[in-house]
Amino acid sequence: MTKTNAERDRQKLATALKTNFTSGLSAEQVKQRQTDGRNVLQEEKPPTIFQKIWRHLSDVASLVLLFAVALSTYLAIAANGGWTKTIVIGSILVINVLIGMYQEHSAEKSLAALKKMNIHEVNVLRDDHTQVVDAADLVVGDVVLLSGGNQVPADGCLIAATALRIDEAVLTGESEPVKKTAEPVAETAEIGDRINEAFSGTGVTQGTGQMVVTAIGMDTEIGSIAGMLNQTKARMTPLQKRLNQLSGRLTAVAVVGGIIITILGLFFQGEPLTDALMIGVSLAVAAVPETLPIIVTISLSHGVGVMAKQHVIMRRVDAVETIGGVNVIASDKTGTLTQNQMTVTQVWAATDSAPSVVGKNPLQEQTQSLMRLMGLATNATREKIQDEWIEIGDSTELAIVRWLATEGLTRADFEQQAPRIAEDPFNSTKKTMATLHQLPDGRALLIVKGALDRLPLKQSAKEQAKTSRIHDQFAHDALRVLAVGYKYFETLPEAPIEELQRDLTFAGLIGMIDPPRETAVAAVAQAREAGIRTVMITGDHLETAKAIAKQIGILRPGDQVVTGAALSQLSDQELAQQIENISVYARVSPEDKIRIIMAWQKQGATVAMTGDGVNDAPALKAADVGIAMGITGTEVSKNASDMILTDDNFETIVAAVATGRSVYQNILKAVEFLIGVNFAQIFLMIFAVGIGWGAPLIAEQLLLINVLADGIPGFYLSREPAEPLNMKRPPISRQTSVFADGLGQRVAVRTGTFILLTLGIYGLGRFGLTNNDPAVGMTMLFFTLALGSMVDIYPIKQRSPLSWQGIAKNPALNAGVLLAAGLVVSTALIPGLREAFQLVTLSGINWLIILIAIFIPSGILELNKRLQRTKLNRPVILEED
Ligand code: ATP
Secondary structure (H helix, E strand, O other): OOHHHHHHHHHHHHHOOOOOHHHEEOOOHHHHHOOOOOOOOOOOOOOHHHHHHHHHHHHHHHHHHHHHHHHHHHHHOOOOOOOHHHHHHHHHHHHHHHHHHHHHHHHHHHHHHHHHHOEEEEEEEEEEEEEEEEEEHOOOOOOOEOOOEEOOEEEEEEEEEEEEEEEEEHHHOOOEEEOOOOOOOOOOOHHHHOOOOOOOOOOEEEEEEEEEEOOHHHHOHHHHHOOOOOOOOOOOOOOHHHHHHHHHHHHHHHHHHHHHHHHHHHHHHOOHHHHHHHHHHHHHHHHHHOOOHHHHHHHHHHHHHHHHOOEEEEEOHHHHHHHHHEEEEEEEOOOOOOOOOEEEEEEOOOOOOEEOOOOOOOHHHHHHHHHHHHOOOOOEEEEOOOOEEEEEEEEOHHHHHHHHHOOOOOHHHHHHHOOEEEEEEEOOOOEEEEEEEEEEOOOOEEEEEHHHHHHOOOOHHHHHHHHHHHHHHHHOEEEEEEEEEEEEEEOOOOOOOOHHHOOOOEEEEEEEEOOOOOHHHHHHHHHHOOOOOOEEEOOOOHHHHHHHHHHHHOOOOOOOOEEHHHHHOOOHHHHHHHHHHHHEEEEHHHHHHHHHHHHHHHHOOEEEEEOOOOHHHHHHHOEEEEOOOEOOOOHHHHOOOOOEEOOOOOHHHHHHHHHHHHHHHHHHHHHHHHHHHHHHHHHHHHHHHHHOOOOOHHHHHHHHHHHHHOOOHHHHHHOOOOOOOOOOOOOOOOOOOOOOOOOOHHHHHHHEEEEEEEHHHHHHHHOOOOOOOHHHHHHHHHHHHHHHHHHHHHHHOOOOOOHHHHHHOOOHHHHHHHHHHHHHHHHOOOHHHHHHHHOOOOOHHHHHHHHHHHHHHHHHHHHHHHHHHHHOOOOOOOOOO
């Protein structure tokens, strides 16, 4: 027998790669080859420690500090002013950079841990067995099995392909999937023309195939263009962008203010240039919110970590914020809202007068032949291996296989009698699946199973009416209905299976129950309370969808249900007008999801959308938050998503929203906590210098307050547990200003309080308790501001009136406050530090005044909180346990 070209080529390839296409590589070979490196794309080289230091040093806050260091160094040398200032400011600069780098490092570490969770598994033939391995462990020569929904894990040459199509848009930009073949083709460099090869990072949209791996990791095509796939990407969130703008503006104010103060000092108060400059620099230092950007970063990465514990893998850090702001969750039904545990409960063979309940009566012949047809047209398998049932396949088909098993029947028995010749696979757009079988008598049998309305049946009007009546009866009971039809051919037809599906004889219906997840009802109610609309999107029949949606609480009186067919009749504008009334979309295909997303977005909504199939990828990308299923989802859908649910559970989405919201709130609390003090410091400096008191605080003192006294406790605001009202308020639009919802007013009150308090204390210390001793005024002012602003973290961290539970609830923050307070007080107690910070020893009465003063701003904030609540007409809710 002569060999075909294809076989010869294949053999050459096997020899070249030292592999065997029928049994795969041996474990020994794999081990040897793994020493050549792993199948991973190298990420951008991490910055070196010097690059990191440089990045931190080159931000505006550090530049201001560097200028202060330079100036004090000049003063030390030129004016013989001593080195203390240089050392203190320099140390604070170093501490600021170190804290920034440490926090950044822990944020990077938690993201790296997350990437590890996001592993990509592949089916590979090794040692004559199909094994599931981590794609990173693939080696050249491995034989990989591909099927619809897989992401191609490496570059390879196809050695088998059945109806295989691959979406290569990531590499070629071509959106139409490419039909692949295992036949040799003329060699070409164009990726799009290399149709007998599969490339890493591309997605199998349909069919099955096998490929032998020819290149891994950075040697692949995607590696050569350094495409980064499957990674948690850090993009700036809208809030981060707005806060950066805010910091930028504050810094600009600081610099301009600094210049004005310097000029004032120089020309109007006759200060020497260096002193005037130093005061200007102090003001600039006061106004820059040094720690805010880092606090935002760690809050987001902390959110990513919390979500990982809640079964959510965040693929993009900015999605932590976006998920907190969603108004609409559009969820698939099967598996997300329901348990994905389908069980056949009702059966009706067309020749029977009425349906029967499964398992109630002895098996009738008609039912048995219906079971045979269903079994033959099914791909799911169920095998007992070492006392454990291993089930492979989609839940609908597994229900059929289990149903057969209750009557002692198996697919294999049927297939022995009627081997399968061809298959037209199921997909969610056409909602049917067909198989063609060779019968022992030479005839061929075509079976089509799927949605009743999609089956091309040959039925009289009367038969049709009866069928649809029984179908609707099943669907009313929330059952998924599967119909089956068949057709005999005298000989094996030559036409492709797609063209044979006409004039089928109707065989019957089965109804299967898939109970709602117990947690879904509560989660939908919780979402509603949080101002979030849940809509159900399903491929199932309208009546089934309605019944389940009612059980779960998604469909409520007055809500509309729309089918895919009705949806296609609506213009985009009509859909946008009606969208808010529609709660359930039935018999839709994945392609319809994009229209639903866009219509909601047109109404200004932020939409989270779930998806699991290959065809869901575009919708997952179009949604504000695309959510893929970790268990049942295809690799393609996971790659298109922003977050993955590792438990496929709707409740988890709502939990992620809650976390997203509390992260957002915690960032706002950090803004409130830090910015108020910055504002107070700016006005205090300008006012004091303006009235001729000179600078009431020096740069070192301001820095100690901003970086340590407020900075350290501020970090732990990211750990603050959610407010009790977190999920009882409507979502906050991403367009809303940072200062909305009373935050601006609270910052103003706090700023005002601190300005008056600190000026008062300074005046008291300098003129009341001493005879014009600025050092006493300065020392009293320093401790009042440093400790007072720190105490404020408590009224700020809790939006409801402060309680003991509220204070106790974040131990890390309490430890941070104690540490920061300890550092501040040590400047009074340790003589060297005291001098370095230009502080003086205070008397008992002075301390008593400070002790009372530091609680005044918190008291006023609490009072303001209560007034604000009454004004905003919010109930004063006491902290819940
Ligand atoms: P949901 O959209 O609710 O999450 P789904 O994605 O499983 O569910 P589809 O896959 O679009 O929905 O299925 C819709 C219809 O297709 C079902 O009502 C059923 O009639 C039919 N169907 C589902 N699975 C199969 C299958 N394996 N073979 C044939 N028909 C099927």
